[in-house]
Amino acid sequence: SEDFMCQICSEIIYNKLMRQCLNGHVFCEECWKSSLVRKKECCVCRVPVKSIDELSRNRTIENLFLKTKIHCPFSLEQVNFQIKDENGCKEVLLVENLKSHMDKCLFQIIDCKFSKEGCTKRFKKQLLEDHIKECEYRFISCSDCGMDFRISYIPIHSSECPKKSVPCIQKCYKNVVRCEMNKHTDNECGNTVMECKYKEAGCEKRYLRKNQNVHFS
Ligand SMILES: [Zn+2]
Ligand SMILES: [Zn+2]
Ligand SMILES: [Zn+2]
Ligand SMILES: [Zn+2]
Ligand SMILES: [Zn+2]
Ligand SMILES: [Zn+2]
Ligand SMILES: [Zn+2]
Structure with a gap:
Protein backbone atom coordinates (compact mmCIF):
# COMPACT_ATOMS: atom_id res chain seq x y z
CA SER A 1 0.00 0.00 0.00
CA GLU A 2 1.01 3.66 -0.46
CA ASP A 3 1.71 4.08 3.27
CA PHE A 4 4.73 1.85 2.96
CA MET A 5 6.24 3.37 -0.12
CA CYS A 6 9.14 5.78 -0.16
CA GLN A 7 7.67 8.97 -1.66
CA ILE A 8 10.82 9.63 -3.68
CA CYS A 9 11.67 6.27 -5.27
CA SER A 10 8.12 4.87 -5.00
CA GLU A 11 9.52 1.56 -3.79
CA GLU A 30 19.23 5.56 -0.37
CA CYS A 31 17.03 8.44 -1.48
CA TRP A 32 18.26 10.66 1.36
CA LYS A 33 21.86 9.91 0.38
CA SER A 34 21.45 10.84 -3.26
CA SER A 35 19.35 13.89 -2.34
CA LEU A 36 22.01 15.14 0.10
CA VAL A 37 24.67 14.83 -2.58
CA ARG A 38 22.69 17.34 -4.62
CA LYS A 39 21.69 19.68 -1.76
CA LYS A 40 22.26 19.60 2.00
CA GLU A 41 18.60 20.01 2.89
CA CYS A 42 15.26 18.20 3.06
CA CYS A 43 13.84 18.29 -0.46
CA VAL A 44 10.32 19.00 0.88
CA CYS A 45 10.69 21.58 3.69
CA ARG A 46 14.24 22.78 2.91
CA VAL A 47 15.37 22.38 6.53
CA PRO A 48 19.20 22.12 6.45
CA VAL A 49 20.65 18.60 6.77
CA LYS A 50 24.45 18.48 6.94
CA SER A 51 24.77 14.69 6.85
CA ILE A 52 22.74 11.50 6.96
CA ASP A 53 23.69 11.03 10.64
CA GLU A 54 21.48 13.99 11.60
CA LEU A 55 18.42 12.12 10.41
CA SER A 56 16.70 9.87 12.91
CA ARG A 57 15.46 6.47 11.89
CA ASN A 58 11.71 6.14 11.83
CA ARG A 59 11.35 2.75 13.50
CA THR A 60 7.63 3.25 13.94
CA ILE A 61 6.99 3.01 10.24
CA GLU A 62 9.58 0.23 9.84
CA ASN A 63 7.91 -1.83 12.59
CA LEU A 64 4.41 -1.10 11.34
CA PHE A 65 5.49 -2.42 7.99
CA LEU A 66 6.81 -5.63 9.58
CA LYS A 67 3.31 -6.26 10.98
CA THR A 68 1.70 -5.68 7.60
CA LYS A 69 0.40 -8.57 5.54
CA ILE A 70 1.51 -8.83 1.94
CA HIS A 71 1.44 -11.35 -0.87
CA CYS A 72 4.46 -13.57 -1.32
CA PRO A 73 6.60 -11.88 -4.01
CA PHE A 74 6.66 -15.17 -5.92
CA SER A 75 2.99 -14.59 -6.66
CA LEU A 76 4.25 -12.00 -9.08
CA GLU A 77 5.85 -11.75 -12.44
CA GLN A 78 7.91 -8.95 -11.00
CA VAL A 79 8.57 -8.13 -7.38
CA ASN A 80 6.19 -5.21 -7.03
CA PHE A 81 3.85 -6.73 -4.47
CA GLN A 82 0.81 -6.97 -6.69
CA ILE A 83 -0.62 -10.28 -7.88
CA LYS A 99 12.28 -13.96 4.39
CA SER A 100 11.88 -17.41 5.94
CA HIS A 101 8.91 -18.14 3.69
CA MET A 102 10.70 -17.01 0.54
CA ASP A 103 13.67 -19.26 1.28
CA LYS A 104 11.45 -22.32 1.04
CA CYS A 105 8.69 -21.04 -1.25
CA LEU A 106 8.14 -23.57 -4.05
CA PHE A 107 7.24 -20.77 -6.46
CA GLN A 108 10.56 -18.99 -6.40
CA ILE A 109 12.42 -19.04 -9.67
CA ILE A 110 15.68 -20.92 -9.31
CA ASP A 111 18.58 -22.10 -11.42
CA CYS A 112 18.96 -25.75 -12.29
CA LYS A 113 21.24 -27.36 -9.72
CA PHE A 114 23.54 -28.30 -12.60
CA SER A 115 24.00 -24.66 -13.62
CA LYS A 116 27.73 -24.93 -12.80
CA GLU A 117 27.92 -27.82 -15.26
CA GLY A 118 26.34 -25.63 -17.94
CA CYS A 119 22.54 -25.97 -17.68
CA THR A 120 20.97 -22.55 -18.24
CA LYS A 121 17.38 -23.57 -17.41
CA ARG A 122 15.44 -21.55 -14.80
CA PHE A 123 12.08 -22.57 -13.38
CA LYS A 124 9.87 -22.56 -10.32
CA LYS A 125 11.40 -24.49 -7.44
CA GLN A 126 8.46 -26.91 -7.44
CA PHE A 139 24.83 -37.24 -13.45
CA ILE A 140 24.01 -40.92 -13.67
CA SER A 141 25.81 -44.00 -12.42
CA CYS A 142 27.78 -46.21 -14.77
CA SER A 143 25.96 -49.54 -14.75
CA ASP A 144 29.31 -51.38 -14.79
CA CYS A 145 31.49 -49.60 -12.23
CA GLY A 146 28.83 -47.64 -10.30
CA MET A 147 30.66 -44.31 -10.50
CA ASP A 148 28.73 -41.12 -11.32
CA PHE A 149 29.28 -39.26 -14.58
CA ARG A 150 27.54 -36.48 -16.46
CA ILE A 151 25.16 -38.16 -18.86
CA SER A 152 26.89 -36.74 -21.95
CA TYR A 153 30.20 -38.26 -20.76
CA ILE A 154 28.80 -41.78 -20.34
CA PRO A 155 29.62 -42.91 -23.95
CA ILE A 156 33.23 -41.79 -23.51
CA HIS A 157 33.49 -43.39 -20.10
CA SER A 158 31.90 -46.54 -21.43
CA SER A 159 34.73 -46.86 -23.97
CA GLU A 160 37.27 -46.93 -21.14
CA CYS A 161 35.38 -48.19 -18.07
CA PRO A 162 37.61 -50.86 -16.47
CA LYS A 163 34.60 -52.83 -15.22
CA LYS A 164 32.83 -53.05 -18.56
CA SER A 165 32.55 -56.43 -20.21
CA VAL A 166 33.97 -56.30 -23.77
CA PRO A 167 34.84 -58.84 -26.50
CA CYS A 168 38.28 -60.43 -26.14
CA ILE A 169 40.96 -58.39 -27.94
CA GLN A 170 42.24 -61.64 -29.50
CA LYS A 171 38.75 -62.40 -30.82
CA CYS A 172 38.20 -65.70 -29.06
CA TYR A 173 34.50 -64.76 -28.89
CA LYS A 174 34.49 -64.57 -25.12
CA ASN A 175 33.42 -61.41 -23.30
CA VAL A 176 35.92 -60.29 -20.68
CA VAL A 177 35.83 -57.52 -18.05
CA ARG A 178 38.20 -54.90 -19.47
CA CYS A 179 40.54 -54.75 -16.46
CA GLU A 180 40.95 -58.54 -16.54
CA MET A 181 41.89 -58.76 -20.21
CA ASN A 182 45.59 -59.45 -19.50
CA LYS A 183 44.71 -62.20 -17.05
CA HIS A 184 42.42 -63.69 -19.68
CA THR A 185 45.00 -63.67 -22.51
CA ASP A 186 47.79 -64.90 -20.21
CA ASN A 187 45.87 -67.77 -18.65
CA GLU A 188 42.89 -68.91 -20.66
CA CYS A 189 42.37 -67.29 -24.08
CA GLY A 190 42.33 -69.91 -26.83
CA ASN A 191 43.84 -67.43 -29.30
CA THR A 192 46.99 -66.72 -27.29
CA VAL A 193 50.15 -67.77 -29.13
CA MET A 194 52.03 -70.38 -27.06
CA GLU A 195 55.57 -71.62 -27.27
CA CYS A 196 56.01 -75.36 -27.00
CA LYS A 197 56.91 -76.50 -23.48
CA TYR A 198 59.67 -78.58 -25.09
CA LYS A 199 61.38 -75.47 -26.48
CA GLU A 200 64.42 -76.22 -24.30
CA ALA A 201 64.57 -79.60 -25.94
CA GLY A 202 64.60 -78.02 -29.38
CA CYS A 203 60.95 -77.70 -30.52
CA GLU A 204 60.61 -74.27 -32.14
CA LYS A 205 56.91 -74.66 -32.89
CA ARG A 206 54.37 -72.03 -31.87
CA TYR A 207 50.66 -72.65 -31.77
CA LEU A 208 47.43 -71.14 -30.48
CA ARG A 209 46.45 -72.35 -27.03
CA LYS A 210 43.26 -73.88 -28.43
CA ASN A 211 45.41 -76.04 -30.75
CA GLN A 212 47.84 -77.38 -28.15
CA ASN A 213 46.22 -80.82 -28.09
CA VAL A 214 46.78 -81.07 -31.86
CA HIS A 215 50.45 -80.14 -31.40
CA PHE A 216 51.00 -82.75 -28.72
CA SER A 217 49.04 -85.55 -30.34
ZN1 LIG B 1 13.44 5.93 -1.66
ZN1 LIG C 1 11.44 18.01 5.68
ZN1 LIG D 1 5.54 -18.00 -1.62
ZN1 LIG E 1 19.28 -28.62 -15.84
ZN1 LIG F 1 32.13 -47.48 -15.45
ZN1 LIG G 1 40.22 -64.50 -25.59
ZN1 LIG H 1 56.65 -78.97 -29.60
Whole structure:
Protein backbone atom coordinates (compact mmCIF):
# COMPACT_ATOMS: atom_id res chain seq x y z
CA SER A 1 0.00 0.00 0.00
CA GLU A 2 1.01 3.66 -0.46
CA ASP A 3 1.71 4.08 3.27
CA PHE A 4 4.73 1.85 2.96
CA MET A 5 6.24 3.37 -0.12
CA CYS A 6 9.14 5.78 -0.16
CA GLN A 7 7.67 8.97 -1.66
CA ILE A 8 10.82 9.63 -3.68
CA CYS A 9 11.67 6.27 -5.27
CA SER A 10 8.12 4.87 -5.00
CA GLU A 11 9.52 1.56 -3.79
CA ILE A 12 8.03 -0.56 -1.02
CA ILE A 13 10.12 -0.05 2.11
CA TYR A 14 10.96 -3.75 2.37
CA ASN A 15 14.55 -4.13 3.65
CA LYS A 16 15.01 -0.35 3.65
CA LEU A 17 16.00 1.97 6.49
CA MET A 18 13.56 4.87 6.78
CA ARG A 19 14.96 8.22 7.91
CA GLN A 20 13.25 11.54 8.58
CA CYS A 21 14.04 15.24 8.80
CA LEU A 22 13.24 17.43 11.84
CA ASN A 23 9.80 18.08 10.36
CA GLY A 24 8.99 14.42 9.91
CA HIS A 25 9.48 13.93 6.18
CA VAL A 26 10.31 10.27 5.79
CA PHE A 27 12.28 8.78 2.92
CA CYS A 28 14.42 5.71 2.47
CA GLU A 29 18.11 5.97 3.26
CA GLU A 30 19.23 5.56 -0.37
CA CYS A 31 17.03 8.44 -1.48
CA TRP A 32 18.26 10.66 1.36
CA LYS A 33 21.86 9.91 0.38
CA SER A 34 21.45 10.84 -3.26
CA SER A 35 19.35 13.89 -2.34
CA LEU A 36 22.01 15.14 0.10
CA VAL A 37 24.67 14.83 -2.58
CA ARG A 38 22.69 17.34 -4.62
CA LYS A 39 21.69 19.68 -1.76
CA LYS A 40 22.26 19.60 2.00
CA GLU A 41 18.60 20.01 2.89
CA CYS A 42 15.26 18.20 3.06
CA CYS A 43 13.84 18.29 -0.46
CA VAL A 44 10.32 19.00 0.88
CA CYS A 45 10.69 21.58 3.69
CA ARG A 46 14.24 22.78 2.91
CA VAL A 47 15.37 22.38 6.53
CA PRO A 48 19.20 22.12 6.45
CA VAL A 49 20.65 18.60 6.77
CA LYS A 50 24.45 18.48 6.94
CA SER A 51 24.77 14.69 6.85
CA ILE A 52 22.74 11.50 6.96
CA ASP A 53 23.69 11.03 10.64
CA GLU A 54 21.48 13.99 11.60
CA LEU A 55 18.42 12.12 10.41
CA SER A 56 16.70 9.87 12.91
CA ARG A 57 15.46 6.47 11.89
CA ASN A 58 11.71 6.14 11.83
CA ARG A 59 11.35 2.75 13.50
CA THR A 60 7.63 3.25 13.94
CA ILE A 61 6.99 3.01 10.24
CA GLU A 62 9.58 0.23 9.84
CA ASN A 63 7.91 -1.83 12.59
CA LEU A 64 4.41 -1.10 11.34
CA PHE A 65 5.49 -2.42 7.99
CA LEU A 66 6.81 -5.63 9.58
CA LYS A 67 3.31 -6.26 10.98
CA THR A 68 1.70 -5.68 7.60
CA LYS A 69 0.40 -8.57 5.54
CA ILE A 70 1.51 -8.83 1.94
CA HIS A 71 1.44 -11.35 -0.87
CA CYS A 72 4.46 -13.57 -1.32
CA PRO A 73 6.60 -11.88 -4.01
CA PHE A 74 6.66 -15.17 -5.92
CA SER A 75 2.99 -14.59 -6.66
CA LEU A 76 4.25 -12.00 -9.08
CA GLU A 77 5.85 -11.75 -12.44
CA GLN A 78 7.91 -8.95 -11.00
CA VAL A 79 8.57 -8.13 -7.38
CA ASN A 80 6.19 -5.21 -7.03
CA PHE A 81 3.85 -6.73 -4.47
CA GLN A 82 0.81 -6.97 -6.69
CA ILE A 83 -0.62 -10.28 -7.88
CA LYS A 84 0.02 -10.86 -11.55
CA ASP A 85 0.95 -14.49 -11.96
CA GLU A 86 -2.19 -16.63 -11.63
CA ASN A 87 -0.05 -19.72 -11.16
CA GLY A 88 2.19 -18.18 -8.53
CA CYS A 89 2.27 -18.48 -4.76
CA LYS A 90 -1.04 -17.65 -3.06
CA GLU A 91 0.45 -17.05 0.41
CA VAL A 92 -0.34 -13.85 2.27
CA LEU A 93 2.02 -13.30 5.17
CA LEU A 94 3.44 -10.84 7.66
CA VAL A 95 6.40 -8.96 6.25
CA GLU A 96 8.52 -10.10 9.20
CA ASN A 97 7.94 -13.74 8.14
CA LEU A 98 8.58 -13.06 4.49
CA LYS A 99 12.28 -13.96 4.39
CA SER A 100 11.88 -17.41 5.94
CA HIS A 101 8.91 -18.14 3.69
CA MET A 102 10.70 -17.01 0.54
CA ASP A 103 13.67 -19.26 1.28
CA LYS A 104 11.45 -22.32 1.04
CA CYS A 105 8.69 -21.04 -1.25
CA LEU A 106 8.14 -23.57 -4.05
CA PHE A 107 7.24 -20.77 -6.46
CA GLN A 108 10.56 -18.99 -6.40
CA ILE A 109 12.42 -19.04 -9.67
CA ILE A 110 15.68 -20.92 -9.31
CA ASP A 111 18.58 -22.10 -11.42
CA CYS A 112 18.96 -25.75 -12.29
CA LYS A 113 21.24 -27.36 -9.72
CA PHE A 114 23.54 -28.30 -12.60
CA SER A 115 24.00 -24.66 -13.62
CA LYS A 116 27.73 -24.93 -12.80
CA GLU A 117 27.92 -27.82 -15.26
CA GLY A 118 26.34 -25.63 -17.94
CA CYS A 119 22.54 -25.97 -17.68
CA THR A 120 20.97 -22.55 -18.24
CA LYS A 121 17.38 -23.57 -17.41
CA ARG A 122 15.44 -21.55 -14.80
CA PHE A 123 12.08 -22.57 -13.38
CA LYS A 124 9.87 -22.56 -10.32
CA LYS A 125 11.40 -24.49 -7.44
CA GLN A 126 8.46 -26.91 -7.44
CA LEU A 127 9.52 -28.12 -10.91
CA LEU A 128 13.12 -28.87 -9.89
CA GLU A 129 12.62 -32.59 -9.24
CA ASP A 130 10.95 -33.11 -12.64
CA HIS A 131 13.67 -31.21 -14.45
CA ILE A 132 16.53 -33.00 -12.68
CA LYS A 133 15.25 -36.31 -14.03
CA GLU A 134 15.71 -35.14 -17.60
CA CYS A 135 18.39 -32.44 -17.37
CA GLU A 136 21.02 -33.10 -20.01
CA TYR A 137 23.69 -32.09 -17.48
CA ARG A 138 22.59 -34.53 -14.79
CA PHE A 139 24.83 -37.24 -13.45
CA ILE A 140 24.01 -40.92 -13.67
CA SER A 141 25.81 -44.00 -12.42
CA CYS A 142 27.78 -46.21 -14.77
CA SER A 143 25.96 -49.54 -14.75
CA ASP A 144 29.31 -51.38 -14.79
CA CYS A 145 31.49 -49.60 -12.23
CA GLY A 146 28.83 -47.64 -10.30
CA MET A 147 30.66 -44.31 -10.50
CA ASP A 148 28.73 -41.12 -11.32
CA PHE A 149 29.28 -39.26 -14.58
CA ARG A 150 27.54 -36.48 -16.46
CA ILE A 151 25.16 -38.16 -18.86
CA SER A 152 26.89 -36.74 -21.95
CA TYR A 153 30.20 -38.26 -20.76
CA ILE A 154 28.80 -41.78 -20.34
CA PRO A 155 29.62 -42.91 -23.95
CA ILE A 156 33.23 -41.79 -23.51
CA HIS A 157 33.49 -43.39 -20.10
CA SER A 158 31.90 -46.54 -21.43
CA SER A 159 34.73 -46.86 -23.97
CA GLU A 160 37.27 -46.93 -21.14
CA CYS A 161 35.38 -48.19 -18.07
CA PRO A 162 37.61 -50.86 -16.47
CA LYS A 163 34.60 -52.83 -15.22
CA LYS A 164 32.83 -53.05 -18.56
CA SER A 165 32.55 -56.43 -20.21
CA VAL A 166 33.97 -56.30 -23.77
CA PRO A 167 34.84 -58.84 -26.50
CA CYS A 168 38.28 -60.43 -26.14
CA ILE A 169 40.96 -58.39 -27.94
CA GLN A 170 42.24 -61.64 -29.50
CA LYS A 171 38.75 -62.40 -30.82
CA CYS A 172 38.20 -65.70 -29.06
CA TYR A 173 34.50 -64.76 -28.89
CA LYS A 174 34.49 -64.57 -25.12
CA ASN A 175 33.42 -61.41 -23.30
CA VAL A 176 35.92 -60.29 -20.68
CA VAL A 177 35.83 -57.52 -18.05
CA ARG A 178 38.20 -54.90 -19.47
CA CYS A 179 40.54 -54.75 -16.46
CA GLU A 180 40.95 -58.54 -16.54
CA MET A 181 41.89 -58.76 -20.21
CA ASN A 182 45.59 -59.45 -19.50
CA LYS A 183 44.71 -62.20 -17.05
CA HIS A 184 42.42 -63.69 -19.68
CA THR A 185 45.00 -63.67 -22.51
CA ASP A 186 47.79 -64.90 -20.21
CA ASN A 187 45.87 -67.77 -18.65
CA GLU A 188 42.89 -68.91 -20.66
CA CYS A 189 42.37 -67.29 -24.08
CA GLY A 190 42.33 -69.91 -26.83
CA ASN A 191 43.84 -67.43 -29.30
CA THR A 192 46.99 -66.72 -27.29
CA VAL A 193 50.15 -67.77 -29.13
CA MET A 194 52.03 -70.38 -27.06
CA GLU A 195 55.57 -71.62 -27.27
CA CYS A 196 56.01 -75.36 -27.00
CA LYS A 197 56.91 -76.50 -23.48
CA TYR A 198 59.67 -78.58 -25.09
CA LYS A 199 61.38 -75.47 -26.48
CA GLU A 200 64.42 -76.22 -24.30
CA ALA A 201 64.57 -79.60 -25.94
CA GLY A 202 64.60 -78.02 -29.38
CA CYS A 203 60.95 -77.70 -30.52
CA GLU A 204 60.61 -74.27 -32.14
CA LYS A 205 56.91 -74.66 -32.89
CA ARG A 206 54.37 -72.03 -31.87
CA TYR A 207 50.66 -72.65 -31.77
CA LEU A 208 47.43 -71.14 -30.48
CA ARG A 209 46.45 -72.35 -27.03
CA LYS A 210 43.26 -73.88 -28.43
CA ASN A 211 45.41 -76.04 -30.75
CA GLN A 212 47.84 -77.38 -28.15
CA ASN A 213 46.22 -80.82 -28.09
CA VAL A 214 46.78 -81.07 -31.86
CA HIS A 215 50.45 -80.14 -31.40
CA PHE A 216 51.00 -82.75 -28.72
CA SER A 217 49.04 -85.55 -30.34
ZN1 LIG B 1 13.44 5.93 -1.66
ZN1 LIG C 1 11.44 18.01 5.68
ZN1 LIG D 1 5.54 -18.00 -1.62
ZN1 LIG E 1 19.28 -28.62 -15.84
ZN1 LIG F 1 32.13 -47.48 -15.45
ZN1 LIG G 1 40.22 -64.50 -25.59
ZN1 LIG H 1 56.65 -78.97 -29.60
